[in-house]
Amino acid sequence: MAQFGTEFCDNFATARFDGKKWLPAEVRALEPLCLHPGAHVFHYASTCFEGFKAYRWADGKAYVFRLRDHIARMQKSATSLHLPVPDADSLAQMVLDLVARHNGDIPAPPSSLYLRPTLIGTLPNIGAAASPSTEALLYVLASPVGDYFAGGARPLKLLVEDQRSRSTEQLGSTKTGGNYAGALGPTLEAKARFGVDQVLFCPGGDVQETGAANFLLISDSEIITKPLNTSFLHGMTRASILTLARGLGYRINERDFTVTELLEWVKTHEAALSGTAACLTPVGTLVYKGSEIPVRDGSGGPNVEKLRRALQTIQYGEAPDTHGWLTEVPVR
Ligand SMILES: *Cc1c(COP(=O)(O)O)cnc(C)c1O
Secondary structure, three states: OOOOOOOOOOEEEEEEEOOOOEOOOEEEEOOOOOOOOOEHHHHHOOEEEOOEEEEEOOOOOEEEEOHHHHHHHHHHHHHHOOOOOOOHHHHHHHHHHHHHHOHHHOOOOOOEEEEEEEEEEOOEOOOOOOOOOOOEEEEEEEEEEOOOOOOOOOOEEEEEEOOOOOOOOOOOOOOEHHHHHHHHHHHHHHHHHHOOOEEEEOHHHEOOEOOOOEEEEEOOOEEEEOOOOOOOOOOHHHHHHHHHHHHOOOEEEEOOOEHHHHHHHOOOOEEEEEEOOOEEEEEEEEEEOOEEEEOOOOOOOHHHHHHHHHHHHHHOOOOOOOOOOEEEOOOO
């Protein structure tokens, strides 16, 4: 299968906000957008998005994972950017209409159909640096994606960055383009200098997250991860893993922790990244102040493996969805 995010279904769902109201949504052929070069998004980064997946089950049906929760998060992002907020039911319908149209394009697990709702400010006004876009375009892309772990779940290597920030106090929990632009420089630099996969941003020693995934400390009995505040993106994978772990008897400890604690923890326990794309991925090595520090023996660990399976078996329809996380895609 093509590289993650580079293959698209040949339809997308779109809806426009004309300054007063949302116009009826439609599913239509995927084509380039026609936008005014002065559109707010190009100059003032009025944009946010979501990312989640639809899975094909062995019974032939398709299910979207945590659809309503992702839509609620998108509404939160839109609100924080002062963009027109999409109606939850209408956006859910847009997603389900698009997925239903491409039911036949959803590959079997561990592959899936990745869905990417996107909201952009389209008001043509290059003098609107300090005012919101009153017009907007909402669209949903669908992209068949393969197994992130094709070729094995290689434990990741992270640079521990204890100075620079990934985002800001205002936008840390908003899924908005500018955050990724900000993390790009430090990440490219770290890749070139230290050969790492990602940067773990820990400004002032406060362990937060990487450019696009949450960070968790995991032992045989406990999970430690940051409490929900505005400094980081509140991942649905993080929330799902914590819920499942609680049910499996792990103690869930949502609290701040420092780089010093992190370095002590990884001598004997596991660490992982969580996100829709890669589910729960073991961290094998940290790079801090120029030296490499293995997480345990560097090969990942049984608890990360167990928790990832617990989530994936629900997503793939191999274990019961007792939390009501999956929405069945109607057959059309
Ligand atoms: C999307 C994202 C995550 C992961 O969120 P999920 O809902 O688990 O996919 C974590 N951090 C950042 C910065 C993100 O953009």
